[in-house]
Amino acid sequence: MQDITQHLINGLSLGSIYALIALGYTMVYGVLQLINFAHSDIYMMGAFASYYVSRWFHLEDNPGIASLSLALIASMTACALLGVAIERLAYRPLRGAPKLNILITAIGVSLFLEFSGQLIFGADPKVFPSLIEDVPLIDTEFVVLKSLEVTVFVITLLALGILHYLVYKTKFGKSMRAISHNMTTASILGINVNKVIVITFMVGSALAGVGSVLVGLKYPKIEPLMGVMIGLKAFVAAVLGGIGNMTGAVIGALLMGLSEEFVVAYLSSTLRDALAFGLLIGILIWKPSGLFGKNSIEKV
Amino acid sequence: MKNFKLPLLTYIVLLVLGLILQFSFNAYIQILILQILMYSIASMSLNLVNGFTGQFSLGHAGFMAVGAYTSAFLSQTFPAFLETTHLFGFFIFSLIAGLIASFFGYLVGLPSLRLKGDYLAIVTLGFGEILRVFLLNIEPLGAARGISGIIPYPELGFLDRFWVSFAYVSFWFLVCLVFLWRITRGRYGRQFMSVREDEVAALSLGLSTTQIKVSSFVIASFFAGVAGSLYAHLISIITPTVFGFMMSVNIVVMVVLGGMGSFSGSIIAAAFMTVMPEVLRSLQSVTGIDLRMILFSLSLILIMIFKPHGLLGEHELPYFLKKMRRKKV
Amino acid sequence: MTLLKAESLSIQFGGLKAVDKVSLEIEKGQLFGLIGPNGAGKTTFFNLLTGVYKPTEGKLFFDGQEITNVPTVSRSHLGIRRTFQNIRLFKGLTVLENALIAFDQNMSYSLFDSFLKSSKFHLQEKEAYDKALKLLTLFKLDLNKNDKASDLSYGAQRKLEIIRTLMSDPQLILLDEPAAGMNHSETAQLMDLIKKVRDDFKLTILLIEHDMKLVMGLCEQIAVLDHGNKIAQGRPDEVSRDPQVIEAYLGPDLDSGVTT
Numbered sequence: 001m002q003d004i005t006q007h008l009i010n011g012l013s014l015g016s017i018y019a020l021i022a023l024g025y026t027m028v029y030g031v032l033q034l035i036n037f038a039h040s041d042i043y044m045m046g047a048f049a050s051y052y053v054s055r056w057f058h059l060e061d062n063p064g065i066a067s068l069s070l071a072l073i074a075s076m077t078a079c080a081l082l083g084v085a086i087e088r089l090a091y092r093p094l095r096g097a098p099k100l101n102i103l104i105t106a107i108g109v110s111l112f113l114e115f116s117g118q119l120i121f122g123a124d125p126k127v128f129p130s131l132i133e134d135v136p137l138i139d140t141e142f143v144v145l146k147s148l149e150v151t152v153f154v155i156t157l158l159a160l161g162i163l164h165y166l167v168y169k170t171k172f173g174k175s176m177r178a179i180s181h182n183m184t185t186a187s188i189l190g191i192n193v194n195k196v197i198v199i200t201f202m203v204g205s206a207l208a209g210v211g212s213v214l215v216g217l218k219y220p221k222i223e224p225l226m227g228v229m230i231g232l233k234a235f236v237a238a239v240l241g242g243i244g245n246m247t248g249a250v251i252g253a254l255l256m257g258l259s260e261e262f263v264v265a266y267l268s269s270t271l272r273d274a275l276a277f278g279l280l281i282g283i284l285i286w287k288p289s290g291l292f293g294k295n296s297i298e299k300v
Numbered sequence: 301m302k303n304f305k306l307p308l309l310t311y312i313v314l315l316v317l318g319l320i321l322q323f324s325f326n327a328y329i330q331i332l333i334l335q336i337l338m339y340s341i342a343s344m345s346l347n348l349v350n351g352f353t354g355q356f357s358l359g360h361a362g363f364m365a366v367g368a369y370t371s372a373f374l375s376q377t378f379p380a381f382l383e384t385t386h387l388f389g390f391f392i393f394s395l396i397a398g399l400i401a402s403f404f405g406y407l408v409g410l411p412s413l414r415l416k417g418d419y420l421a422i423v424t425l426g427f428g429e430i431l432r433v434f435l436l437n438i439e440p441l442g443a444a445r446g447i448s449g450i451i452p453y454p455e456l457g458f459l460d461r462f463w464v465s466f467a468y469v470s471f472w473f474l475v476c477l478v479f480l481w482r483i484t485r486g487r488y489g490r491q492f493m494s495v496r497e498d499e500v501a502a503l504s505l506g507l508s509t510t511q512i513k514v515s516s517f518v519i520a521s522f523f524a525g526v527a528g529s530l531y532a533h534l535i536s537i538i539t540p541t542v543f544g545f546m547m548s549v550n551i552v553v554m555v556v557l558g559g560m561g562s563f564s565g566s567i568i569a570a571a572f573m574t575v576m577p578e579v580l581r582s583l584q585s586v587t588g589i590d591l592r593m594i595l596f597s598l599s600l601i602l603i604m605i606f607k608p609h610g611l612l613g614e615h616e617l618p619y620f621l622k623k624m625r626r627k628k629v
Numbered sequence: 630m631t632l633l634k635a636e637s638l639s640i641q642f643g644g645l646k647a648v649d650k651v652s653l654e655i656e657k658g659q660l661f662g663l664i665g666p667n668g669a670g671k672t673t674f675f676n677l678l679t680g681v682y683k684p685t686e687g688k689l690f691f692d693g694q695e696i697t698n699v700p701t702v703s704r705s706h707l708g709i710r711r712t713f714q715n716i717r718l719f720k721g722l723t724v725l726e727n728a729l730i731a732f733d734q735n736m737s738y739s740l741f742d743s744f745l746k747s748s749k750f751h752l753q754e755k756e757a758y759d760k761a762l763k764l765l766t767l768f769k770l771d772l773n774k775n776d777k778a779s780d781l782s783y784g785a786q787r788k789l790e791i792i793r794t795l796m797s798d799p800q801l802i803l804l805d806e807p808a809a810g811m812n813h814s815e816t817a818q819l820m821d822l823i824k825k826v827r828d829d830f831k832l833t834i835l836l837i838e839h840d841m842k843l844v845m846g847l848c849e850q851i852a853v854l855d856h857g858n859k860i861a862q863g864r865p866d867e868v869s870r871d872p873q874v875i876e877a878y879l880g881p882d883l884d885s886g887v888t889t
Contacts, residue, residue: 035418093605099417100356101604104556107549108600115593239422274433277426284423285411303746479744486743486754490722490730497719504679504713505793506705506734515740 005143007261013149013218015257016156019250020211021234022241023163024083024204026249029238030180031200032095037106038086039208040231041113042079046209047222048121049078051128060129068131068151068213075209083205084198092194117224125223128216152214159210160250163203167246172199180244229273233260236280242293252291307478311470318466322459330462331534332578336571337466337473338530343554343566344480345523350552351560351614352484353516354496356417359408359424360524360551362431365543366404367397367525368532369435372447375533379451386454387468394472394529401525402518409517413510428548435540446539450532469530476523480563483519492516557603559610564617569610631690632657632801632833638677638687647673649857650687655801655835655850660827662848662865663837666878670857671837672714675805678835679711680704692800706734710794711803716786718793720779724770727778727789728761731796764792767829768822784815791826801833808843816840820847841878845869853877 021043028036053074054060059067090109094102138145167173175196178186187193215230216222237256241248256276263275283290321330346360371393375382382389408427415423436444453465483489491512494502499509532538554573558565580592603610612620637650648670655661665671676682678689680701689697691707699707719727736757742750765771768788773781778789787807794802807823808816820843827834838844844851845865852862855877861868868874 033418035422090601090605094608097604097608100350100556100560101608103356103418103421104552105601105604108597108604111549111597112594112601115597119589119591119594235422270433270437274430277430277433281423281426281430284415284419288415288419482746483740483743486750487729487733487736487738487757488740488743490726491733493722493726494719494730497721498717501713501717501719502730503701504705504711504717505731506702506797507730508702519740 011261040227242290367528405521
């Protein structure tokens with residue numbers, strides 16, 4: 001019994017991290033119909049930003065909410081700036097270009113960040129400082145709930161709450177949803193498309209920044225290629241939920257986290273990475289629009 | 301045979317060129333030349349899918365892996381056959397490698413080709429990655445170690461190994477070039493392009509777009525398999541990681557850099573992309589660090605922004621030669 | 630002799646009956662017009678005829694054979710070809726290539742024929758080329774044969790679309806609002822062209838149009854759709870006097886006739 005609840009908790013906490021990253025994919029796809037391959041590397045850069053800030057301020061000497069907040073702010077700021085820079089320098093000049101060109105650019109940006117990361121940070125893994133104490137809060141025969149997991153859940157919920165407010169209660173959110181619906185109409189209606197796209201990149205990247213700190217806390221080894229696999233899984237989660245659909249991305253991510261946890265626990269750990277791809281190909285063949293996506297039929 | 305006058309003539313010229321290369325260049329340059337030919341086969345075949353048919357495959361290296369492993373496995377299992385048959389045995393292995401790769405192309409293509417653009421790219425990428433995970437776990441194929449000591453092409457009398465390899469690889473190079481060139485100049489070329497231009501219109505004219513897409517995929521995977529087989533015997537060692545995402549990206553870049561729909565462009569880009577890293581290697585002695593991959597990714601972005609149609613656009617080399625001549629007159 | 634026959638064809642989207650039990654027969658060689666105000670279900674009916682939609686009820690016959698469930702691709706092989714309201718040429722290809730592609734279903738040489746450049750390859754390519762050139766000349770597009778289709782004028786693009794339908798010697802062509810976006814003189818030219826095509830090629834033509842003027846001057850038989858129902862059918866003069874048609878076009882408050 002404890003096994004199952006424990007796996008459930010682990011799966012959900014893994015899933016909520018995927019969700020934070022998946023949202024960035026889905027938001028950018030929503031406004032630009034672009035798979036932002038570089039998103040996973042923005043996330044990696046966030047982890048390193050908070051790593052260096054933590055080292056600089058010796059945050060691990062006094063773990064707690066203050067230190068964690070500082071690391072989060074560092075990572076979110078770095079990611080948001082990087083996201084905006086990438087949009088401005090690489091993607092904007094190509095808006096309206098053939099899809100293949102944009103996709104290759106995205107791959108180019110991703111590789112550029114990975115190789116720069118290897119050059120600047122070195123290819124060896126670094127140990128992420130433990131910014132909060134990991135003590136069991138609940139310890140019964142049914143379930144052990146540690147403070148780290150609780151932190152992950154609380155921060156994810158907080159981030160999702162703020163995002164929900166942004167998307168459904170602010171002018172930016174309204175504009176963003178309008179652009180997702182139809183960019184031309186939105187711009188005719190006087191929405192500043194460029195500004196909204198920039199903010200979308202900022203918000204999406206900042207969420208990845210939050211994710212990177214949480215991953216750093218949970219799996220404290222960070223390295224320049226850390227984004228590749230997790231980015232891919234988050235992307236699969238976004239597709240699973242129906243890319244462009246934000247609620248779908250969160251649910252897809254939780255399903256992804258849970259299924260991964262259970263596959264590793266009860267089947268085999270070598271299947272961990274094949275699972276994501278198998279799942280992806282399965283969805284795309286069986287229901288390409290994802291669980292919550294809209295079917296779009298081309299008008300003749 | 302009269303329809304193959306030009307290809308045969310070209311082949312004879314290439315064979316003589318091989319002799320010159322054999323005596324005038326060192327082994328390092330020679331292997332580079334062989335690699336250029338091999339990558340040309342890979343990029344030309346991908347151009348059929350990406351350039352002509354307008355589908356976006358990001359898993360070409362996966363089909364190369366299938367071909368490479370097939371050929372390597374066969375040569376490890378039946379070394380005596382290669383002893384007695386010489387190049388003919390290698391030819392049979394390459395053929396089988398291509399056929400098995402094209403079977404994989406069919407398997408991947410049939411269900412996934414109703415997907416468009418980005419989605420197809422992701423599925424083909426996924427195919428490559430799943431294949432890699434499987435190869436990493438299949439013990440008879442060497443798992444993570446891969447297969448090493450793959451039998452190289454033989455020497456024939458006074459003709460050394462380079463010449464024989466060159467003759468053999470250029471044979472496939474020409475077959476691939478002539479095949480793709482000719483099928484794209486006729487009803488099949490028009491079929492592929494009609495799918496790229498407008499699938500709904502193509503359907504209304506009685507063209508089965510699914511069938512067209514699948515055949516373009518199958519033909520491309522056949523040559524990718526052959527290229528993989530050549531790779532195995534030229535380099536002598538293959539591992540699952542070699543044929544990963546990076547190699548697929550490399551081949552896509554060759555296609556786009558050369559120009560979508562231009563086979564001569566693919567060849568030029570394959571040469572460029574093979575030679576450039578080697579040239580830049582000398583840069584490393586100056587800077588002390590390996591900047592090649594950073595330069596590679598950076599130039600990728602810059603090319604897409606400033607030269608989106610590649611070097612030759614959709615035209616072939618003769619088009620530009622004619623244009624130059626006209627200008628002179 | 631009846632070439633195309635629809636038997637109470639219906640299609641329903643959710644609760645909406647977009648086409649409701651429409652029956653009609655088109656005679657061989659006829660120039661048949663299907664009209665109706667915007668939103669009458671014309672395009673939906675057209676999509677039923679071309680196989681883009683499957684009817685929820687009713688049957689469709691072509692040349693005595695039931696084709697209700699025959700997919701779009703195969704309808705072209707049976708001898709039905711169509712044009713598109715918003716012109717769908719292969720824009721990046723040349724005018725000649727656009728025409729040649731449309732001949733593909735009449736060709737049978739294999740991949741290896743083109744690899745070997747066999748005599749079959751040459752023969753069929755020449756046949757296609759001759760046919761294309763003949764049609765392009767007839768429509769005065771032969772001088773533009775090496776231009777990109779996207780570089781043609783609007784009217785020329787419409788012509789090329791019609792050439793594309795004719796390349797395979799179809800029995801029936803379906804024209805989807807061919808005059809959309811054209812001015813008066815272009816429309817007049819188009820009317821002559823359609824008539825000429827029908828006479829020269831001994832074709833049957835079904836024309837969907839909401840511009841009544843074009844249809845009245847051109848078609849021998851007209852059916853009128855409104856709210857998914859067929860409300861009238863007959864010769865142009867009969868239809869234009871039909872009170873139901875007048876009501877559909879001008880609203881119930883007016884009782885003046887439709888000026889043509």
